[in-house]
Amino acid sequence: MKNTYKIASVLVVAFILASPMLALAGGPGFGGGVDDGGNTCSVPLDSGLSMLIAAGIGYGAKKFTKKKKVLSSK
DSSP: OHHHHHHHHHHHHHHHHHHHHHHTSSOSSSOTTOOOTTOOOOOOHHHHHHHHHHHHHHHHHHHHHHHHHHHHHO
16 A cells, blocks of 8 residues: 555656646747737646646545545454
8 A cells, every 4th residue: 555655646746746847838829820819818727727636636545545544444
């Protein structure tokens, strides 16, 4: 169980560290030659949403392991 927890922790930390790089991968807009109708407002929803999803998965895993320990001790 400890090995699985270590692997999951490393993956979550790697995902959190990689998220800002993924968010900065593309610039705002469509690039040259394409008219986007004057809409130049770009909102980076992906990185914040990814952080919330990762936190939810981590919290759920913590609650699951805690409940599993309680059930196995009975």
